[in-house]
Amino acid sequence: xxxxxxxxxxxxxxxxxVVDFWAGWCMPCRAMEPALKRVAKEFEGRxxxxxxxxxxxxxxxxxxxxxxxxxxxxxxxxxxxxxxxxAQNDAGVRRIFxxxxxxxxxxxxxxxxxxxxxxxxxxxxxxxxxxxxxxGWVWMLIGAVVCFxxxxxxxxxxxxxxxxxKNRQIGVKD
Numbered sequence: 001x002x003x004x005x006x007x008x009x010x011x012x013x014x015x016x017x018v019v020d021f022w023a024g025w026c027m028p029c030r031a032m033e034p035a036l037k038r039v040a041k042e043f044e045g046r047x048x049x050x051x052x053x054x055x056x057x058x059x060x061x062x063x064x065x066x067x068x069x070x071x072x073x074x075x076x077x078x079x080x081x082x083x084x085x086x087a088q089n090d091a092g093v094r095r096i097f098x099x100x101x102x103x104x105x106x107x108x109x110x111x112x113x114x115x116x117x118x119x120x121x122x123x124x125x126x127x128x129x130x131x132x133x134x135x136g137w138v139w140m141l142i143g144a145v146v147c148f149x150x151x152x153x154x155x156x157x158x159x160x161x162x163x164x165x166k167n168r169q170i171g172v173k174d
Contacts, residue, residue: 001052003063009050011078016047016100021061021071023054028087028156029070036072039093047100074100081105087156116150123147 010017020036022029040049054061054069064073072088074081074096082099084092099105126143130136152158 001057001060003059006052006057006060006063010075013048013075013078015045016074016076016081016103018047018049018097018100019073019075020049020051021054021057021066021069021073022051023069026054026069031156031160032070032087032093035088035090035093039090039097042094043097043101047097072096076100076103086154087159089159089162119146119150123150 010019018040022033024030036049040047052060054066066085068085070087071083071085072093073083081103082096082105084096088096123143123146126146127140128143130139130141130143133139148155
């Protein structure tokens with residue numbers, strides 16, 4: 001698919017549409033696929049799903065300035081509503097479909113680059129303090145937790161575990 005054909009599809013589509021940019025070799029894409037299919041089925045007839053293999057449409061990715069996959073972009077009336085990069089759990093995918101239906105932007109729950117940097121620097125500093133103290137393992141542990149807090153939202157293992165735990169709490173079976 002080229003950029004012109006993609007723009008025609010988006011412009012002429014009668015319903016809101018969520019476009020999934022993925023690739024078969026991408027593990028986060030494959031991990032997100034079941035959630036994407038469940039939510040797409042839930043919104044069937046109200047919001048459509050278009051899946052585009054990134055390897056088959058590099059021109060489209062370049063024209064949309066997509067630098068990482070998976071990326072989900074919601075469109076309504078030919079206009080981009082919202083965009084999320086990285087693997088999303090069921091709730092994240094559902095937010096994007098709801099945004100497409102409502103025509104509203106999804107407020108990103110991700111940290112700003114400055115927040116990430118501050119957390120990483122603080123965590124590394126605490127680990128450094130722990131290395132200089134005799135009972136520094138506590139400080140090193142705290143530093144590791146602070147560092148993880150800077151990147152947890154991008155960790156596919158964390159997303160999979162928390163999604164699994166949430167499903168167990170509400171009694172959803174795999």
